Amino acid sequence: MWAEPAPAPRGEPAPRRRVNGAAVDEALLLDAVLRQDLASFTAKTFHTVSPGTRYLDNWHVHLICEHLAACARGEITRLVINMPPRHLKSICVSVAWPAWLLGHDPSARIMAASYSRALSVKHAQDCRLVITAPWYRRLFPGVRLAPDQNEKHKFQTTARGHRIATSVGGTATGEGADVLVVDDPHNPRQALSPTMRQAALDWFDQTYSSRLDDKKRGVIVVVMQRLHERDLTGHLLAKGGWRHLCLPAEAEARTVIDFGAVRVVRAPGARLHPAREGAAEIARGKRELGSYAYAAQYQQRPAPVEGGVVKEAWFKRYAEPPADPRRIVQSWDTAHKAGELNDPSVCGTWAETETGYYLLEVVCRRMEYPALKRAARSLAGKWNPDAILIEDKASGQSLIQDLRAETKLPVIAVRPEADKLTRMSTVSPTIEAGRVFLPETAPWLNDYEAEMMSFPNSAHDDQVDMTSQFLKWAGARRPAGPRVRRL
DSSP states (O other), X not given: OOOOOOOOOTTSOOOEEEETTEEEEHHHHHHHHHHHOHHHHHHHXXXXXXXXXXXXXXXXXXXXXXXXXXXXXXXXXXXXXXXXXXXXHHIIIIIIHHHHHHHHOTTOEEEEXXXXXXXXXXXXXXXXXXXXXXXXXXXXXXXXXXXXXXXSSEEXXXXXXXXXXXXXXXXXXXXXXXXXXXXXXXXXHHHHOHHXXXXXXXXXXXXXXXXXXXXXXXXXXXXXXXXXXXXXXXXHHXXXXXXXXXXXXXXXXOEEEEETTEEEEEOTTOBSOTTTSOHHHHHHHHHHHHHHHHHHHTTXXXXXXXXXXXXXXXXXXXXXXXXXXXXXXXXXXXXXXXXXXXXXXXXXXXXXXXXXXXEEEEEEEOOOHHHHHHHHHHHHHHHOOSEEEEESSTHHHHHHHHHHHHOOOOEEEEOOOSOHHHHHHHHHHHHHTTOEEEESOOTTHHHHHHHHHHTTSSSOOHHHHHHHHHHHHHHTSOOOOOOOOOO
């Protein structure tokens, strides 16, 4: 790891050391290292964009830099890097590397994209901060920014090189590049949406990849955490022709890494960067994300979504319902029509306690609107709920209006966000953590379990929607005070 030389006292010459018998100025030696060694340059970049934050050097940074240096030499033209979040991927690929490329060739043209324009612009601003730093100007005095093209999303050198920031879905009309960078093309919500995920893939295939000025020698680097088996990484690897650098948070088998100057053997269970994320942090990540998301984002091994969102073993069981719950909540998912082939309307009644959420009853029935309204009033009378959650769409909108107008029931309109798969994936860690309890026996239990465990392949998903609606609402609220039951 590089280190700043100690400043010489005023009036005294800079420290010098002897190399091959000759005295060498340490500051000049350090500058030479920073010019040639991308890993050292990356460490220096980190201190510039994150002043006051301790830099923790690790072999994986050197390995990434070895691959990027090979890209700069033209030895690799298509590279996919998969690694966990918060392991310096953007500093390495989107900030330090473009600045280093421009230092060696001020006419280099670089374009970088992320899932959001704001994130992409931030990386561009960090890169510009490096290029304008005194130490960078000392290393690469030939790099000067053109005053007439120095914006947040684009800066240009006087040699007509540039770094352009765009976003997934952006057009970058009329712009070209020698190097294309894609840094996190999906966020977790987008990756779980088939429509948004496919839109990102189409953008890459039909728009972004065509921005290369030289199709033979141009370089494309994609760096991301895995989020879905059919995310951009899965899409590109299925096509073939891409070098794949995969860095899971924990080695799942003995792995020998030998590339460039990096020689590492990872034993099974070895952590990628223990000084940054040790055993306690890894365990917390597993609990907070759930095994499905952890396998993708940290292990770079997204499991197939089919049947993998919720596992039967995650549910706890109860023989008797809680005697004094904090509150009783009913969650409704209402259908459009009552036909046999249409989805049913579902009401789940839940009890919230200090230990978790108990599903007390599920009513799943196809019914026309008048019967639906009668059922809502009847079930409210049976359970005396503290809140009645009703999805604010289709027949649910009429039910919300009528119950509010005709009764004093505690009706809460819930506007669904994102798609069904995203909503369930968001709350599945609560189930995996053992905070959702099902009865040992109940007439409705088999149907509920079958739908939950087969989602998203089940014929109907109304009980899934009812469950995710409640868990999201309950998880976003502080515990209620002691419940006083009305007799």
